[in-house]
Amino acid sequence: QVQLRESxxxxxxxxxxxxxxxxxxxxxxxxxxxxxxxxxxxxxxEGVAVIGxxxxxxxxxxxxxxxxxxxxxxxxxxxxxxxxxxxxPEDAGMYYCAAGRPGxxxxxxxxxxxxxxxxxxxISS
Numbered sequence: 001q002v003q004l005r006e007s008x009x010x011x012x013x014x015x016x017x018x019x020x021x022x023x024x025x026x027x028x029x030x031x032x033x034x035x036x037x038x039x040x041x042x043x044x045x046e047g048v049a050v051i052g053x054x055x056x057x058x059x060x061x062x063x064x065x066x067x068x069x070x071x072x073x074x075x076x077x078x079x080x081x082x083x084x085x086x087x088x089p090e091d092a093g094m095y096y097c098a099a100g101r102p103g104x105x106x107x108x109x110x111x112x113x114x115x116x117x118x119x120x121x122x123i124s125s
Contacts, residue, residue, distance in 0.1 A: 003114070006119040009121045013125075015088075019082065020119060022034060022080040031054075033058075033100055035051075040093035041093075046062065047106070049062070087123050094118040097115075
C-alpha cells in the first residue's frame with residue numbers, strides 16, 4: 001500500500017524560500033513519478049511540478065514557477081523535495097504530492113493514483 005506524507009509547509013515571507021518534502025512509503029518508489037499540486041481557497045487545483053521515475057531526469061514545471069521551484073528525488077530516502085524560492089502571494093495554498101506511473105508525466109490529476117493529505121503554505125507580505 002502506497003502512502004504519501006507531505007511536510008515542510010508553514011508561513012513564509014514574500015520573497016523568501018522554503019522546501020516541501022513528500023515521503024513515500026510502500027514498495028518500488030523508484031518506478032513512480034511524483035507530482036506536486038496546489039490549491040488556493042476558491043481556486044481550482046493546479047499542477048505545479050512533476051518529476052519522473054528512476055533518477056528523476058525528467059522534470060516539468062508550470063510556467064509561473066519555472067526558475068523558482070526545483071524538484072529533486074532521493075531514492076534512498078524515498079522522498080521527493082520541492083524547493084521553492086522567490087515566493088509570492090500567488091504561491092500560497094495547500095500543496096499536495098501525488099504518485100503514479102503515467103507513460104508521459106504531466107499535470108493531469110487522473111494520472112496519479114496516490115495522494116497525500118497536503119501541507120499548507122502561507123505567504124506573508
